[in-house]
Amino acid sequence: MVRTKDDQKPMTKKTAKDKKNNDFLEFKKMSWKHIDALDRDKTIFFLPISPLEEHGPHLPVGTDLLTAKDTAIEAMKRIGTQYEDITCVLLPSVPVGFCKFNSDFPGTVSVSSKVVKEIIYSFGSALARHGFQNMIICTYHMALSHLKGIYSAMDKLRQRYKMNICEPWSPVFYDGRITENEPKLGFDTSKEVHAGFRETSLIKYQYPYLLDPIYSSLQSIYRDVSSPKFVGKTFKEIGLSDGYIGSPAKADADYGRWFFHFTVDTYVAATKDLIHKRPLPDLPKKVRSRMKLLFWE
Ligand SMILES: [Zn+2]
Numbered sequence: 001m002v003r004t005k006d007d008q009k010p011m012t013k014k015t016a017k018d019k020k021n022n023d024f025l026e027f028k029k030m031s032w033k034h035i036d037a038l039d040r041d042k043t044i045f046f047l048p049i050s051p052l053e054e055h056g057p058h059l060p061v062g063t064d065l066l067t068a069k070d071t072a073i074e075a076m077k078r079i080g081t082q083y084e085d086i087t088c089v090l091l092p093s094v095p096v097g098f099c100k101f102n103s104d105f106p107g108t109v110s111v112s113s114k115v116v117k118e119i120i121y122s123f124g125s126a127l128a129r130h131g132f133q134n135m136i137i138c139t140y141h142m143a144l145s146h147l148k149g150i151y152s153a154m155d156k157l158r159q160r161y162k163m164n165i166c167e168p169w170s171p172v173f174y175d176g177r178i179t180e181n182e183p184k185l186g187f188d189t190s191k192e193v194h195a196g197f198r199e200t201s202l203i204k205y206q207y208p209y210l211l212d213p214i215y216s217s218l219q220s221i222y223r224d225v226s227s228p229k230f231v232g233k234t235f236k237e238i239g240l241s242d243g244y245i246g247s248p249a250k251a252d253a254d255y256g257r258w259f260f261h262f263t264v265d266t267y268v269a270a271t272k273d274l275i276h277k278r279p280l281p282d283l284p285k286k287v288r289s290r291m292k293l294l295f296w297e
Contacts, residue, residue, distance in 0.1 A: 051097030056244030116149025196246015205256025
């Protein structure tokens with residue numbers, strides 16, 4: 001069995017039935033025999049997916065990917081502790097997403113929304129063809145074209161395989177629940193769009209050694225990227241020469257801790273909905289319609 005606390009530990013020949021509380025399995029370390037031995041109804045796959053993209057001069061390009069994976073792992077541990085009969089399986093982190101708008105910086109790797117759709121569908125259908133039904137998509141990248149790929153792949157997997165699948169974070173991101181729940185800070189956090197206060201706080205909490213100290217001298221910069229005048233423009237074309245939107249200098253590790261665990265809570269709640277066959281989180285209708293209007297790029 002694969003124990004994730006010690007990533008280096010070699011796999012033994014135990015089956016998933018030997019799973020102890022607080023453990024989860026790592027897909028890439030399992031043989032097809034071990035995968036085949038999993039209970040179809042009691043296994044939930046977690047797929048972290050987010051692009052590598054510039055996050056200002058102070059944060060790693062893997063900020064979204066690291067956060068998606070770390071929060072997924074915390075959520076899987078909590079589910080493992082609370083539900084003895086459920087097995088959570090971590091799929092490898094997929095470093096892919098649509099982020100054309102900041103591709104004029106080195107470090108950004110953007111793929112088309114069609115590719116995002118293809119990847120999600122390929123993972124989902126590869127599992128569903130063998131009877132697996134349950135999957136949670138973990139992404140921290142909230143660009144609508146990226147979500148378009150994810151949501152249309154999930155729709156197709158529901159239609160073709162009746163999969164129980166959801167992506168829990170974007171509904172919370174787009175319906176205002178972060179602002180409603182977060183500690184009161186005395187400034188408008190809704191303008192912290194990219195590599196600003198929220199993400200810098202997250203990295204300051206989770207990976208302080210990856211945060212470049214220059215963060216504390218960065219000036220606040222704001223842009224309404226949803227404004228029609230900026231449509232189709234890149235970050236540099238709208239004057240974001242350092243690649244961030246918000247106030248990184250205000251970063252606070254305590255807020256980072258709150259934000260991290262709020263994300264974990266969101267994943268845990270969605271996983272419980274899935275286990276108990278309750279309705280799964282979905283994007284607000286108006287965001288869904290806006291997303292539909294976007295071109296496949
Ligand atoms: Zn990000």
